[in-house]
Amino acid sequence: MGRGSGVLRFLNDKKNGLSNKRLSLLNMTQYAEKIVREEVARILKNAGLNPVELKAGLGTPPSPELGDYSFNCVLLLRDRRSPEAAAAKAKDLAKRLKPKKYVTKIEVSGPYINFFIDKAKFSALVLREIWTQADSYGNWDLGAGKTVVVDFSSPNIAKPFGVGHLRSTVIGNSICKLYESLGYTCIGINHLGDWGTQFGKLIVAYRKWGKEKQLKAKPVQQLYDLYVKFHAEAQKDKSLEEEARDWFRRLEDGEQEATRLWRWFRDISLKEFRRIYDILNIHFDSYAGESFYNSMLPETITKLKTAGLAQESQGALIVDLERFGMSPCLLRKTDGSTLYATRDIAAVIYRFNTYGFDKMIYVVGADQKLYFRQIFKVLELVGYPWANDLVHVPFGLVRFGTGRMSTRKGNVIFLEEVFQKAVDLTEKIIEEKNPDLEDKHEIATQVGIGAIVFNDLSTKRMKDVDFSWDRMLNFNGQTGPYVQYTYARFSSVLRKYGRQVDDNVNLSLLNSDMETEIVRLLSRFPEAVKHAADEYEPSVVTIYLLDLCEASNRFYNHFRVLSEDLETSKARALLVWCIRTVLGKGLRLLGMETPKRM
């Protein structure tokens, strides 16, 4: 079966920390924010501070009026108990610091030394950088020559695509885009849940209650009904489970009737899934699901046996993991059929041989944390050095009403229904606000789907989410449509500007607090991208975009871009162009469309 809808955490985190440090030496990318921060660091270094002190003390003041960068002098004292001593130290040190290049002013405030950056120079640096790099702004070369494989979405064939599966799909897709942005080659794999006992259940249900005509007319609905009915009936009649396991065994033995039904179920389901991926505009490099690895299972089991890991226990084949504080990893059931873990182990070996990955990411629900710790440990014990490059990226579950969503119990919300409602509502809003808009349906699709995707990516992935139509269909405030609206609005401004935007502008005309704040935010985008990828956390990007939109809309409401003064218009147009470029890039990193009108 697939990944469900659903710790090597420290191990992996530790490893990433190391590898990132090593990689950063190779990284040639120099962003404006970094250049300026290093200028501040150099001033401090020239006053005799060592790198450790610098790294610990260098920060950002809580408010821009205090400065752009700060250094906390408390850290330079051995005895840190006296605030007066810290303030004295700050005064003393500040005397030896001289403004230079980007740094115009150095001020002492209590124990802090605050550095002020030349706004015009900094704006020039940031805006020219975005201007020249355009859609590449925010990219890194940290992953040049490296490959990352991402296993995501991975729905169960023969089950409807519910909102629970959406999480793995959109988080995984965004992680792919983020890693591509870091310079990695990214292979997206949809590890379809197209094998397992569930097919035994479906075969039993279909033979007992199924109708060919109905299945052909509404395939996924019908398979879903059969699946639910099976579990309802199995409550009363325990022998059904037995029967299902037997049919799965027959499937594994390659019996004709079982194989025929399995293939049929698989084909009609996959067709439906592809439609959903088309709507989301998500593509996979491989649809190799669980069944793909069947031929490799005997070899996999042999390998684990010869490594001295696999052993018989209570009639099943297991890898004992007790000394690592984990329950055993099951490879083969008493009846001889294989399990999820066996297929995953075969899959990752195949993937390494095929793609030679430097990192392999599994975007699968948090309920499978222990499971991934188990198989990662097994692979480590076999002796694969790349076992350390496997990362499970868990996320919280989607809950609906009282319990979690469960296909078995029949309380799932079909993704298509969610899509439908979102697009319908968007069309209604467009009809109200912008009735003359061309391509209404296409824009409504982009915005409606965007709302759903953004909603799923807007909180830290480990939080459980309570499904709520209200939240899903709210288009005001911190939402996808808000970001897309901002993008469309600035696109519109540039359209009406009518001239070519160019970077030959007087940047001192952009010195209001609002504009400075926007430039500051724009300069932080590359770091946000890197942070999001490092943490496997697309929400870093969504939160960033919301901040940028808030600052930008404030600016929009306060100033006119198309003003009477041509020089001012030119400068603001460049700023708007940069905002729009970064918003567009950010939206694409989330897997969202960038409508130019809405």
Place this chain on the structure above:
RNA sequence: GCGCCUGUAGCUCAGUUGGAUAGAGCAGCGGACUUCUAAUCCGCAGGUCGGGCGUUCGAGUCGCCCCAGGCGUGCCA
């Protein structure tokens, strides 16, 4: 029982990896469209950061112990 995750404003969430006065949105109240898209913006109000103890010059952030909710803990995936 044990392990992991979550707990911040009425609701949904941020919080730059331990630093200066904890920030947004929604909901509520009050404002701003003959001017570049009002899916926007501005203002007001809203807090014992689940609780306690500890480490530290300094804790929403780190440690320990509780509390609440969730997930997992051998023949599902």
